Amino acid sequence: MSDDDLTKVWPTGLTLPEAEEIHRHIIDGTRIFALVSLAAHLMAYMFTPWLK
Amino acid sequence: MSGMRQKAVLFLLQAGPRFLPFADAATPDLPLGRLLRLSLFQVSVGMALVLLVGTLNRVMIVELGVSAALVGVMISLPLIFAPFRALIGFRSDTHSSALGWRRVPFIWRGTMIQFGGLAMMPFSLLVLAGGGDSADAPAWIGQLGAGLAFLLVGAGLHMTQTVGLALATDLAPVESQPKVVGLMYVMLLAGMVFSALLFGWLLADFSPLRLVQVIQGAAVATIALNVVALWKQEPRTPLYGAAAAAASAKKQHSFAEAWGHFASGDRAIRRLIATGFGTMAFSMSDVLLEPYGGQILHMAVGTTTALTATLAIGGLFGFGLASRVLGRGADPFRMASYGALVGIPAYLALIASAPFDAPVLFGLGTAAVGFGAGLFGHGTLTATMNLAPKNQTGLALGAWGAVQASAAGLAVATGGIVYEAVAWFAAARGLDAATGYNVVFAIEIALLVAALLAMLPLLRRMPALAQVNPPTGAAVS
Numbered sequence: 001m002s003d004d005d006l007t008k009v010w011p012t013g014l015t016l017p018e019a020e021e022i023h024r025h026i027i028d029g030t031r032i033f034a035l036v037s038l039a040a041h042l043m044a045y046m047f048t049p050w051l052k
Numbered sequence: 053m054s055g056m057r058q059k060a061v062l063f064l065l066q067a068g069p070r071f072l073p074f075a076d077a078a079t080p081d082l083p084l085g086r087l088l089r090l091s092l093f094q095v096s097v098g099m100a101l102v103l104l105v106g107t108l109n110r111v112m113i114v115e116l117g118v119s120a121a122l123v124g125v126m127i128s129l130p131l132i133f134a135p136f137r138a139l140i141g142f143r144s145d146t147h148s149s150a151l152g153w154r155r156v157p158f159i160w161r162g163t164m165i166q167f168g169g170l171a172m173m174p175f176s177l178l179v180l181a182g183g184g185d186s187a188d189a190p191a192w193i194g195q196l197g198a199g200l201a202f203l204l205v206g207a208g209l210h211m212t213q214t215v216g217l218a219l220a221t222d223l224a225p226v227e228s229q230p231k232v233v234g235l236m237y238v239m240l241l242a243g244m245v246f247s248a249l250l251f252g253w254l255l256a257d258f259s260p261l262r263l264v265q266v267i268q269g270a271a272v273a274t275i276a277l278n279v280v281a282l283w284k285q286e287p288r289t290p291l292y293g294a295a296a297a298a299a300s301a302k303k304q305h306s307f308a309e310a311w312g313h314f315a316s317g318d319r320a321i322r323r324l325i326a327t328g329f330g331t332m333a334f335s336m337s338d339v340l341l342e343p344y345g346g347q348i349l350h351m352a353v354g355t356t357t358a359l360t361a362t363l364a365i366g367g368l369f370g371f372g373l374a375s376r377v378l379g380r381g382a383d384p385f386r387m388a389s390y391g392a393l394v395g396i397p398a399y400l401a402l403i404a405s406a407p408f409d410a411p412v413l414f415g416l417g418t419a420a421v422g423f424g425a426g427l428f429g430h431g432t433l434t435a436t437m438n439l440a441p442k443n444q445t446g447l448a449l450g451a452w453g454a455v456q457a458s459a460a461g462l463a464v465a466t467g468g469i470v471y472e473a474v475a476w477f478a479a480a481r482g483l484d485a486a487t488g489y490n491v492v493f494a495i496e497i498a499l500l501v502a503a504l505l506a507m508l509p510l511l512r513r514m515p516a517l518a519q520v521n522p523p524t525g526a527a528v529s
Contacts, residue, residue, distance in 0.1 A: 010057040011057075015150065017150035018150045018151050020150070021149060021150045021151055022151070025157065025160070025161075028161075029164055032164060032165070032168055033164075033168065036168040036169075036171055036172050036204075037171070037172075039172050039176075039197060039200065040171055040172035040175050040176075042193075043172065043175035043176050043178070043179045043186075043193070043194075043197050044175045046179050046184075046185065046186040046189045046193065047175060047178045047179055047183060047184040047185065047186045047260070048184045048185060049185060
Protein backbone atom coordinates (compact mmCIF):
# COMPACT_ATOMS: atom_id res chain seq x y z
CA MET A 1 0.00 0.00 0.00
CA SER A 2 2.79 2.42 0.92
CA ASP A 3 4.23 2.21 -2.63
CA ASP A 4 0.91 3.40 -3.92
CA ASP A 5 0.77 6.33 -1.54
CA LEU A 6 3.18 8.45 -3.57
CA THR A 7 0.78 8.61 -6.50
CA LYS A 8 -2.09 9.79 -4.31
CA VAL A 9 -2.50 13.52 -4.06
CA TRP A 10 -3.52 15.79 -1.23
CA PRO A 11 -6.18 16.30 0.12
CA THR A 12 -8.37 13.48 -1.19
CA GLY A 13 -6.00 10.53 -1.39
CA LEU A 14 -7.08 9.91 -5.00
CA THR A 15 -4.65 9.59 -7.88
CA LEU A 16 -4.63 12.29 -10.54
CA PRO A 17 -6.59 10.31 -13.16
CA GLU A 18 -9.13 9.31 -10.52
CA ALA A 19 -9.57 12.90 -9.43
CA GLU A 20 -9.90 14.04 -13.04
CA GLU A 21 -12.57 11.42 -13.67
CA ILE A 22 -14.63 12.56 -10.69
CA HIS A 23 -14.17 16.15 -11.76
CA ARG A 24 -15.44 15.31 -15.25
CA HIS A 25 -18.61 13.88 -13.73
CA ILE A 26 -19.08 17.04 -11.68
CA ILE A 27 -18.68 19.23 -14.76
CA ASP A 28 -21.11 17.11 -16.78
CA GLY A 29 -23.61 17.15 -13.93
CA THR A 30 -23.36 20.92 -13.59
CA ARG A 31 -23.96 21.42 -17.31
CA ILE A 32 -27.01 19.16 -17.33
CA PHE A 33 -28.47 20.83 -14.26
CA ALA A 34 -27.82 24.30 -15.63
CA LEU A 35 -29.84 23.44 -18.75
CA VAL A 36 -32.61 21.69 -16.82
CA SER A 37 -32.97 24.51 -14.32
CA LEU A 38 -32.96 27.09 -17.13
CA ALA A 39 -35.83 25.28 -18.85
CA ALA A 40 -37.68 24.82 -15.56
CA HIS A 41 -37.33 28.51 -14.64
CA LEU A 42 -38.45 29.60 -18.09
CA MET A 43 -41.61 27.54 -17.82
CA ALA A 44 -42.25 28.52 -14.21
CA TYR A 45 -42.04 32.15 -15.33
CA MET A 46 -44.48 31.52 -18.16
CA PHE A 47 -46.93 29.86 -15.76
CA THR A 48 -46.83 32.57 -13.12
CA PRO A 49 -44.36 35.44 -13.61
CA TRP A 50 -42.60 35.12 -10.24
CA LEU A 51 -45.86 34.44 -8.43
CA LYS A 52 -47.42 37.82 -9.31
CA MET B 53 3.86 21.01 5.50
CA SER B 54 4.57 18.02 3.33
CA GLY B 55 4.64 15.90 6.47
CA MET B 56 1.15 17.10 7.29
CA ARG B 57 0.04 16.26 3.80
CA GLN B 58 1.49 12.80 4.11
CA LYS B 59 -0.37 12.36 7.38
CA ALA B 60 -3.62 13.64 5.92
CA VAL B 61 -3.36 11.30 2.92
CA LEU B 62 -2.55 8.38 5.20
CA PHE B 63 -5.46 9.23 7.45
CA LEU B 64 -7.82 9.40 4.49
CA LEU B 65 -6.52 6.14 3.10
CA GLN B 66 -7.22 4.43 6.39
CA ALA B 67 -10.49 6.15 7.19
CA GLY B 68 -11.59 6.39 3.58
CA PRO B 69 -13.14 2.99 3.08
CA ARG B 70 -15.56 3.70 5.88
CA PHE B 71 -16.80 6.97 4.40
CA LEU B 72 -16.35 6.48 0.69
CA PRO B 73 -18.88 4.82 -1.60
CA PHE B 74 -16.64 1.89 -2.51
CA ALA B 75 -17.25 -1.71 -1.58
CA ASP B 76 -14.49 -3.11 0.63
CA ALA B 77 -14.04 -6.15 -1.55
CA ALA B 78 -16.02 -8.46 -3.77
CA THR B 79 -17.50 -10.71 -1.12
CA PRO B 80 -18.17 -14.28 -2.22
CA ASP B 81 -21.64 -14.10 -0.73
CA LEU B 82 -23.98 -11.16 -0.97
CA PRO B 83 -25.57 -10.53 2.45
CA LEU B 84 -29.30 -9.95 2.45
CA GLY B 85 -29.04 -6.48 3.92
CA ARG B 86 -26.78 -5.30 1.14
CA LEU B 87 -28.98 -6.95 -1.43
CA LEU B 88 -32.07 -5.25 -0.04
CA ARG B 89 -30.27 -1.93 -0.20
CA LEU B 90 -29.20 -2.53 -3.80
CA SER B 91 -32.77 -3.34 -4.77
CA LEU B 92 -33.85 0.18 -3.75
CA PHE B 93 -33.02 1.38 -7.27
CA GLN B 94 -35.97 -0.73 -8.42
CA VAL B 95 -38.20 1.24 -6.04
CA SER B 96 -37.17 4.50 -7.70
CA VAL B 97 -37.73 2.96 -11.15
CA GLY B 98 -41.16 1.71 -10.06
CA MET B 99 -41.99 5.16 -8.72
CA ALA B 100 -41.05 6.83 -12.01
CA LEU B 101 -43.04 4.24 -14.00
CA VAL B 102 -46.16 4.77 -11.89
CA LEU B 103 -45.78 8.51 -12.18
CA LEU B 104 -45.49 8.38 -15.98
CA VAL B 105 -48.01 5.70 -16.85
CA GLY B 106 -50.50 6.00 -14.00
CA THR B 107 -50.57 9.21 -12.00
CA LEU B 108 -49.61 11.80 -14.62
CA ASN B 109 -51.72 10.05 -17.24
CA ARG B 110 -54.75 10.74 -15.08
CA VAL B 111 -53.66 14.17 -13.83
CA MET B 112 -52.98 15.46 -17.35
CA ILE B 113 -56.35 14.31 -18.68
CA VAL B 114 -58.65 14.93 -15.69
CA GLU B 115 -57.11 17.77 -13.68
CA LEU B 116 -55.20 19.63 -16.39
CA GLY B 117 -57.54 18.95 -19.34
CA VAL B 118 -54.82 18.01 -21.85
CA SER B 119 -56.14 16.11 -24.86
CA ALA B 120 -55.92 12.31 -24.54
CA ALA B 121 -54.04 11.98 -27.83
CA LEU B 122 -51.29 14.38 -26.68
CA VAL B 123 -51.08 12.54 -23.35
CA GLY B 124 -50.73 9.24 -25.24
CA VAL B 125 -47.81 10.64 -27.26
CA MET B 126 -46.09 12.00 -24.14
CA ILE B 127 -46.45 8.74 -22.23
CA SER B 128 -45.08 6.65 -25.09
CA LEU B 129 -41.99 8.88 -25.49
CA PRO B 130 -39.89 7.03 -22.86
CA LEU B 131 -40.42 3.87 -24.90
CA ILE B 132 -38.10 5.29 -27.56
CA PHE B 133 -35.21 4.57 -25.21
CA ALA B 134 -36.13 0.94 -24.51
CA PRO B 135 -34.16 -0.52 -27.48
CA PHE B 136 -31.10 1.46 -26.42
CA ARG B 137 -30.87 -0.57 -23.23
CA ALA B 138 -28.67 -3.10 -25.01
CA LEU B 139 -26.31 -0.30 -26.06
CA ILE B 140 -26.25 1.15 -22.54
CA GLY B 141 -25.45 -2.29 -21.13
CA PHE B 142 -22.66 -2.73 -23.67
CA ARG B 143 -21.20 0.69 -22.87
CA SER B 144 -21.15 -0.15 -19.16
CA ASP B 145 -19.46 -3.52 -19.88
CA THR B 146 -16.64 -1.78 -21.70
CA HIS B 147 -16.47 1.42 -19.68
CA SER B 148 -12.89 2.30 -18.90
CA SER B 149 -12.50 4.16 -15.66
CA ALA B 150 -9.54 5.23 -13.56
CA LEU B 151 -11.71 4.67 -10.51
CA GLY B 152 -12.25 1.07 -11.56
CA TRP B 153 -16.01 1.32 -11.76
CA ARG B 154 -18.10 0.04 -14.65
CA ARG B 155 -21.65 0.26 -13.31
CA VAL B 156 -21.71 3.11 -10.82
CA PRO B 157 -21.04 5.93 -13.33
CA PHE B 158 -23.96 4.80 -15.46
CA ILE B 159 -26.39 4.33 -12.58
CA TRP B 160 -25.35 7.74 -11.30
CA ARG B 161 -25.84 9.35 -14.71
CA GLY B 162 -29.22 7.61 -15.09
CA THR B 163 -30.23 8.88 -11.66
CA MET B 164 -29.18 12.44 -12.58
CA ILE B 165 -31.09 12.34 -15.86
CA GLN B 166 -34.21 10.99 -14.16
CA PHE B 167 -33.89 13.68 -11.48
CA GLY B 168 -33.49 16.40 -14.11
CA GLY B 169 -36.56 15.22 -16.00
CA LEU B 170 -38.70 15.08 -12.86
CA ALA B 171 -37.41 18.48 -11.70
CA MET B 172 -38.69 20.28 -14.79
CA MET B 173 -41.73 18.08 -15.38
CA PRO B 174 -44.38 19.84 -13.22
CA PHE B 175 -43.73 23.25 -14.81
CA SER B 176 -43.78 21.80 -18.30
CA LEU B 177 -47.07 20.03 -17.58
CA LEU B 178 -48.63 23.23 -16.23
CA VAL B 179 -47.50 25.14 -19.33
CA LEU B 180 -48.62 22.26 -21.57
CA ALA B 181 -52.10 22.57 -20.07
CA GLY B 182 -52.01 26.34 -20.66
CA GLY B 183 -52.73 27.16 -17.01
CA GLY B 184 -51.91 30.44 -15.26
CA ASP B 185 -50.39 33.03 -17.55
CA SER B 186 -49.02 30.44 -19.93
CA ALA B 187 -52.16 30.53 -22.10
CA ASP B 188 -50.59 33.48 -23.96
CA ALA B 189 -47.40 31.56 -24.70
CA PRO B 190 -47.03 29.58 -27.92
CA ALA B 191 -48.24 25.98 -27.50
CA TRP B 192 -45.02 24.43 -28.76
CA ILE B 193 -43.09 25.55 -25.68
CA GLY B 194 -45.23 23.44 -23.39
CA GLN B 195 -45.17 20.51 -25.80
CA LEU B 196 -41.40 20.71 -26.19
CA GLY B 197 -40.87 21.07 -22.43
CA ALA B 198 -43.16 18.19 -21.51
CA GLY B 199 -41.69 16.01 -24.28
CA LEU B 200 -38.18 16.73 -23.03
CA ALA B 201 -39.16 15.99 -19.42
CA PHE B 202 -40.74 12.64 -20.35
CA LEU B 203 -37.75 11.74 -22.53
CA LEU B 204 -35.31 12.52 -19.71
CA VAL B 205 -37.22 10.50 -17.14
CA GLY B 206 -37.54 7.58 -19.58
CA ALA B 207 -33.86 7.66 -20.53
CA GLY B 208 -32.87 7.89 -16.87
CA LEU B 209 -34.99 5.00 -15.69
CA HIS B 210 -33.95 2.69 -18.53
CA MET B 211 -30.29 3.48 -17.86
CA THR B 212 -30.58 3.02 -14.09
CA GLN B 213 -32.51 -0.23 -14.36
CA THR B 214 -30.33 -1.84 -17.05
CA VAL B 215 -27.04 -1.10 -15.36
CA GLY B 216 -28.48 -1.73 -11.89
CA LEU B 217 -29.53 -5.25 -12.93
CA ALA B 218 -26.09 -5.78 -14.48
CA LEU B 219 -24.48 -4.74 -11.19
CA ALA B 220 -26.73 -7.14 -9.30
CA THR B 221 -25.64 -9.92 -11.68
CA ASP B 222 -21.97 -9.01 -11.16
CA LEU B 223 -22.35 -9.15 -7.40
CA ALA B 224 -24.53 -12.22 -6.96
CA PRO B 225 -23.04 -15.69 -7.33
CA VAL B 226 -24.95 -17.90 -9.80
CA GLU B 227 -26.70 -19.95 -7.12
CA SER B 228 -28.23 -16.89 -5.43
CA GLN B 229 -29.31 -15.18 -8.66
CA PRO B 230 -32.92 -16.49 -8.44
CA LYS B 231 -33.16 -14.88 -5.01
CA VAL B 232 -31.81 -11.61 -6.43
CA VAL B 233 -34.26 -11.67 -9.35
CA GLY B 234 -37.18 -12.33 -7.01
CA LEU B 235 -36.16 -9.47 -4.78
CA MET B 236 -35.69 -7.09 -7.73
CA TYR B 237 -39.18 -7.86 -9.04
CA VAL B 238 -40.79 -7.60 -5.62
CA MET B 239 -39.12 -4.25 -4.98
CA LEU B 240 -40.23 -2.93 -8.39
CA LEU B 241 -43.80 -4.00 -7.62
CA ALA B 242 -43.59 -2.65 -4.07
CA GLY B 243 -42.27 0.67 -5.36
CA MET B 244 -45.10 0.88 -7.86
CA VAL B 245 -47.87 -0.01 -5.42
CA PHE B 246 -46.56 2.15 -2.58
CA SER B 247 -45.93 5.22 -4.73
CA ALA B 248 -49.27 4.84 -6.57
CA LEU B 249 -51.08 4.95 -3.22
CA LEU B 250 -48.91 7.79 -1.97
CA PHE B 251 -49.30 9.90 -5.12
CA GLY B 252 -53.05 9.27 -5.12
CA TRP B 253 -53.33 10.38 -1.52
CA LEU B 254 -51.10 13.45 -1.97
CA LEU B 255 -52.83 14.60 -5.15
CA ALA B 256 -56.38 14.00 -3.92
CA ASP B 257 -56.56 17.69 -3.07
CA PHE B 258 -55.16 18.87 -6.39
CA SER B 259 -53.53 22.25 -6.94
CA PRO B 260 -50.68 23.34 -9.24
CA LEU B 261 -48.48 23.94 -6.20
CA ARG B 262 -49.23 20.44 -4.92
CA LEU B 263 -48.30 18.98 -8.31
CA VAL B 264 -44.94 20.77 -8.21
CA GLN B 265 -44.31 19.54 -4.66
CA VAL B 266 -45.21 15.93 -5.41
CA ILE B 267 -43.22 15.56 -8.64
CA GLN B 268 -40.16 17.37 -7.33
CA GLY B 269 -40.44 15.33 -4.14
CA ALA B 270 -40.29 12.25 -6.36
CA ALA B 271 -37.16 13.71 -7.98
CA VAL B 272 -35.44 14.08 -4.60
CA ALA B 273 -36.60 10.60 -3.56
CA THR B 274 -35.02 9.22 -6.76
CA ILE B 275 -31.62 10.61 -5.83
CA ALA B 276 -31.93 9.51 -2.18
CA LEU B 277 -33.01 5.94 -3.01
CA ASN B 278 -30.40 5.44 -5.71
CA VAL B 279 -27.53 6.82 -3.64
CA VAL B 280 -28.47 4.54 -0.75
CA ALA B 281 -28.77 1.64 -3.21
CA LEU B 282 -25.35 2.31 -4.77
CA TRP B 283 -23.33 3.06 -1.66
CA LYS B 284 -20.43 0.59 -1.26
CA GLN B 285 -21.87 -1.90 -3.71
CA GLU B 286 -19.43 -2.05 -6.58
CA PRO B 287 -15.86 -2.96 -5.71
CA ARG B 288 -13.13 -0.91 -7.35
CA THR B 289 -11.21 -2.99 -9.81
CA PRO B 290 -8.96 -0.79 -11.95
CA LEU B 291 -8.38 -3.94 -14.02
CA TYR B 292 -11.71 -3.34 -15.73
CA GLY B 293 -10.29 -0.15 -17.15
CA ALA B 294 -7.04 -1.78 -18.17
CA ALA B 295 -8.78 -4.80 -19.68
CA ALA B 296 -11.15 -2.54 -21.57
CA ALA B 297 -8.27 -0.47 -22.90
CA ALA B 298 -6.45 -3.61 -24.01
CA ALA B 299 -9.58 -4.89 -25.71
CA SER B 300 -10.15 -1.61 -27.49
CA ALA B 301 -6.56 -1.70 -28.70
CA LYS B 302 -7.36 -5.03 -30.29
CA LYS B 303 -10.47 -3.45 -31.85
CA GLN B 304 -12.83 -6.06 -30.46
CA HIS B 305 -14.88 -3.24 -29.39
CA SER B 306 -17.64 -2.03 -31.64
CA PHE B 307 -21.20 -2.64 -30.52
CA ALA B 308 -21.93 -4.58 -33.68
CA GLU B 309 -19.08 -7.00 -33.00
CA ALA B 310 -20.03 -7.44 -29.36
CA TRP B 311 -23.63 -8.01 -30.42
CA GLY B 312 -22.54 -10.55 -33.04
CA HIS B 313 -20.55 -12.43 -30.42
CA PHE B 314 -23.47 -12.32 -27.98
CA ALA B 315 -26.05 -13.36 -30.60
CA SER B 316 -24.02 -16.33 -31.79
CA GLY B 317 -23.71 -17.73 -28.27
CA ASP B 318 -26.11 -20.18 -26.65
CA ARG B 319 -29.32 -19.45 -28.61
CA ALA B 320 -29.43 -15.90 -27.31
CA ILE B 321 -31.76 -14.70 -30.06
CA ARG B 322 -34.23 -17.50 -29.43
CA ARG B 323 -34.29 -16.62 -25.75
CA LEU B 324 -35.00 -12.99 -26.60
CA ILE B 325 -37.79 -13.96 -29.01
CA ALA B 326 -39.41 -16.13 -26.33
CA THR B 327 -39.13 -13.25 -23.84
CA GLY B 328 -40.72 -10.89 -26.36
CA PHE B 329 -43.70 -13.13 -27.16
CA GLY B 330 -44.36 -13.96 -23.51
CA THR B 331 -44.08 -10.36 -22.34
CA MET B 332 -46.43 -9.18 -25.09
CA ALA B 333 -48.90 -11.91 -24.13
CA PHE B 334 -48.86 -10.95 -20.46
CA SER B 335 -49.10 -7.18 -20.94
CA MET B 336 -51.50 -6.71 -23.87
CA SER B 337 -54.63 -6.64 -21.70
CA ASP B 338 -53.07 -4.79 -18.73
CA VAL B 339 -55.17 -1.66 -19.20
CA LEU B 340 -58.24 -3.57 -20.43
CA LEU B 341 -58.88 -5.68 -17.31
CA GLU B 342 -60.53 -2.90 -15.30
CA PRO B 343 -62.83 -1.69 -18.12
CA TYR B 344 -63.76 -5.31 -18.86
CA GLY B 345 -64.78 -5.85 -15.25
CA GLY B 346 -66.77 -2.62 -15.20
CA GLN B 347 -68.38 -2.70 -18.64
CA ILE B 348 -69.05 -6.41 -19.19
CA LEU B 349 -69.34 -7.83 -15.67
CA HIS B 350 -70.83 -4.63 -14.16
CA MET B 351 -68.40 -4.54 -11.26
CA ALA B 352 -68.30 -1.39 -9.10
CA VAL B 353 -65.37 1.05 -9.35
CA GLY B 354 -63.86 -0.08 -6.03
CA THR B 355 -64.02 -3.70 -7.15
CA THR B 356 -62.29 -3.04 -10.47
CA THR B 357 -59.49 -1.21 -8.64
CA ALA B 358 -59.12 -4.35 -6.53
CA LEU B 359 -58.49 -6.23 -9.81
CA THR B 360 -55.17 -4.47 -10.23
CA ALA B 361 -54.29 -5.45 -6.67
CA THR B 362 -55.32 -9.05 -7.45
CA LEU B 363 -53.03 -9.05 -10.47
CA ALA B 364 -50.15 -7.75 -8.32
CA ILE B 365 -50.76 -10.29 -5.55
CA GLY B 366 -50.83 -13.10 -8.13
CA GLY B 367 -47.52 -11.76 -9.41
CA LEU B 368 -46.01 -11.74 -5.90
CA PHE B 369 -46.95 -15.40 -5.42
CA GLY B 370 -45.37 -16.16 -8.81
CA PHE B 371 -42.10 -14.42 -7.88
CA GLY B 372 -42.08 -16.13 -4.48
CA LEU B 373 -42.62 -19.62 -5.87
CA ALA B 374 -40.13 -19.08 -8.71
CA SER B 375 -37.48 -17.81 -6.25
CA ARG B 376 -37.89 -20.89 -4.07
CA VAL B 377 -37.92 -23.45 -6.85
CA LEU B 378 -35.19 -21.84 -8.96
CA GLY B 379 -33.07 -21.35 -5.83
CA ARG B 380 -32.89 -25.13 -5.61
CA GLY B 381 -31.36 -25.26 -9.07
CA ALA B 382 -34.40 -25.82 -11.29
CA ASP B 383 -34.31 -24.85 -14.96
CA PRO B 384 -35.43 -21.20 -15.37
CA PHE B 385 -36.88 -21.75 -18.84
CA ARG B 386 -38.98 -24.63 -17.53
CA MET B 387 -40.29 -22.14 -14.95
CA ALA B 388 -40.98 -19.56 -17.69
CA SER B 389 -42.86 -22.16 -19.73
CA TYR B 390 -44.95 -23.11 -16.67
CA GLY B 391 -45.82 -19.43 -16.48
CA ALA B 392 -47.02 -19.48 -20.08
CA LEU B 393 -48.92 -22.71 -19.41
CA VAL B 394 -50.71 -21.07 -16.46
CA GLY B 395 -51.47 -18.05 -18.63
CA ILE B 396 -53.41 -19.98 -21.31
CA PRO B 397 -56.22 -21.29 -19.03
CA ALA B 398 -56.15 -17.97 -17.16
CA TYR B 399 -57.04 -16.01 -20.32
CA LEU B 400 -59.63 -18.68 -21.22
CA ALA B 401 -61.19 -18.06 -17.80
CA LEU B 402 -61.32 -14.33 -18.54
CA ILE B 403 -63.13 -15.02 -21.83
CA ALA B 404 -65.49 -17.52 -20.17
CA SER B 405 -66.41 -15.19 -17.30
CA ALA B 406 -68.63 -13.04 -19.59
CA PRO B 407 -71.05 -15.72 -20.91
CA PHE B 408 -71.29 -17.25 -17.41
CA ASP B 409 -71.53 -13.77 -15.88
CA ALA B 410 -69.10 -14.91 -13.20
CA PRO B 411 -67.04 -12.08 -11.63
CA VAL B 412 -65.43 -14.66 -9.32
CA LEU B 413 -64.09 -16.60 -12.32
CA PHE B 414 -62.79 -13.30 -13.69
CA GLY B 415 -61.05 -12.53 -10.38
CA LEU B 416 -59.46 -15.99 -10.27
CA GLY B 417 -58.37 -15.65 -13.90
CA THR B 418 -56.80 -12.26 -13.15
CA ALA B 419 -54.88 -13.69 -10.19
CA ALA B 420 -53.70 -16.58 -12.40
CA VAL B 421 -52.58 -14.12 -15.10
CA GLY B 422 -50.51 -12.30 -12.47
CA PHE B 423 -49.12 -15.61 -11.18
CA GLY B 424 -48.19 -16.80 -14.69
CA ALA B 425 -46.60 -13.45 -15.54
CA GLY B 426 -44.60 -13.67 -12.31
CA LEU B 427 -43.26 -17.13 -13.15
CA PHE B 428 -42.51 -16.13 -16.74
CA GLY B 429 -40.77 -12.86 -15.90
CA HIS B 430 -38.73 -14.43 -13.12
CA GLY B 431 -37.74 -17.40 -15.30
CA THR B 432 -36.54 -15.34 -18.26
CA LEU B 433 -34.60 -12.83 -16.14
CA THR B 434 -32.95 -15.58 -14.09
CA ALA B 435 -31.99 -17.39 -17.29
CA THR B 436 -30.55 -14.16 -18.69
CA MET B 437 -28.45 -13.65 -15.56
CA ASN B 438 -27.30 -17.29 -15.41
CA LEU B 439 -26.33 -17.47 -19.06
CA ALA B 440 -24.84 -13.98 -19.42
CA PRO B 441 -21.27 -14.25 -20.77
CA LYS B 442 -18.86 -13.12 -18.04
CA ASN B 443 -17.73 -9.91 -19.74
CA GLN B 444 -21.05 -9.18 -21.44
CA THR B 445 -23.36 -9.06 -18.45
CA GLY B 446 -24.51 -5.53 -19.22
CA LEU B 447 -25.17 -6.33 -22.87
CA ALA B 448 -27.12 -9.50 -21.99
CA LEU B 449 -29.29 -7.75 -19.41
CA GLY B 450 -29.64 -4.72 -21.66
CA ALA B 451 -30.88 -6.92 -24.49
CA TRP B 452 -33.35 -8.66 -22.18
CA GLY B 453 -34.56 -5.30 -20.84
CA ALA B 454 -34.80 -3.81 -24.33
CA VAL B 455 -36.95 -6.70 -25.56
CA GLN B 456 -39.01 -6.79 -22.40
CA ALA B 457 -39.74 -3.05 -22.21
CA SER B 458 -40.34 -2.65 -25.96
CA ALA B 459 -42.61 -5.71 -26.06
CA ALA B 460 -44.62 -4.49 -23.08
CA GLY B 461 -45.04 -0.99 -24.52
CA LEU B 462 -45.89 -2.27 -27.97
CA ALA B 463 -48.37 -4.76 -26.52
CA VAL B 464 -50.22 -2.18 -24.44
CA ALA B 465 -50.53 0.10 -27.48
CA THR B 466 -51.58 -2.73 -29.83
CA GLY B 467 -54.03 -4.10 -27.26
CA GLY B 468 -55.74 -0.71 -27.04
CA ILE B 469 -55.88 -0.26 -30.82
CA VAL B 470 -57.14 -3.82 -31.48
CA TYR B 471 -59.77 -3.45 -28.77
CA GLU B 472 -60.99 -0.10 -30.15
CA ALA B 473 -61.13 -1.37 -33.73
CA VAL B 474 -62.91 -4.63 -32.91
CA ALA B 475 -65.32 -2.96 -30.49
CA TRP B 476 -66.23 -0.41 -33.16
CA PHE B 477 -66.74 -3.17 -35.72
CA ALA B 478 -68.75 -5.28 -33.25
CA ALA B 479 -71.00 -2.34 -32.37
CA ALA B 480 -71.62 -1.66 -36.07
CA ARG B 481 -72.58 -5.30 -36.65
CA GLY B 482 -74.59 -5.59 -33.43
CA LEU B 483 -72.22 -8.19 -31.93
CA ASP B 484 -71.67 -8.82 -28.23
CA ALA B 485 -69.97 -5.96 -26.32
CA ALA B 486 -67.35 -8.39 -24.98
CA THR B 487 -66.08 -9.19 -28.50
CA GLY B 488 -63.39 -6.51 -28.45
CA TYR B 489 -61.96 -7.79 -25.17
CA ASN B 490 -62.23 -11.44 -26.22
CA VAL B 491 -60.22 -10.82 -29.39
CA VAL B 492 -57.40 -9.30 -27.31
CA PHE B 493 -57.47 -12.20 -24.83
CA ALA B 494 -57.41 -14.66 -27.75
CA ILE B 495 -54.37 -12.89 -29.27
CA GLU B 496 -52.67 -13.21 -25.88
CA ILE B 497 -53.32 -16.96 -25.84
CA ALA B 498 -51.84 -17.23 -29.35
CA LEU B 499 -48.77 -15.27 -28.23
CA LEU B 500 -48.34 -17.58 -25.22
CA VAL B 501 -48.43 -20.58 -27.56
CA ALA B 502 -45.80 -18.85 -29.72
CA ALA B 503 -43.64 -18.23 -26.63
CA LEU B 504 -43.97 -21.89 -25.62
CA LEU B 505 -42.95 -23.04 -29.10
CA ALA B 506 -39.95 -20.70 -29.02
CA MET B 507 -38.92 -22.07 -25.61
CA LEU B 508 -39.25 -25.80 -26.46
CA PRO B 509 -35.71 -26.22 -27.89
CA LEU B 510 -34.33 -24.32 -24.90
CA LEU B 511 -35.95 -26.84 -22.54
CA ARG B 512 -34.50 -29.94 -24.16
CA ARG B 513 -30.98 -28.71 -23.69
CA MET B 514 -31.44 -27.59 -20.14
CA PRO B 515 -31.14 -30.83 -18.11
CA ALA B 516 -27.54 -31.25 -19.26
CA LEU B 517 -26.84 -27.63 -18.41
CA ALA B 518 -28.46 -27.89 -15.00
CA GLN B 519 -26.08 -30.70 -14.08
CA VAL B 520 -23.07 -28.59 -14.95
CA ASN B 521 -24.49 -25.49 -13.38
CA PRO B 522 -24.45 -25.73 -9.57
CA PRO B 523 -20.81 -26.59 -8.84
CA THR B 524 -19.04 -24.42 -11.39
CA GLY B 525 -21.27 -21.79 -12.91
CA ALA B 526 -18.32 -20.77 -15.07
CA ALA B 527 -19.31 -23.60 -17.37
CA VAL B 528 -22.32 -21.66 -18.57
CA SER B 529 -20.48 -18.50 -19.44
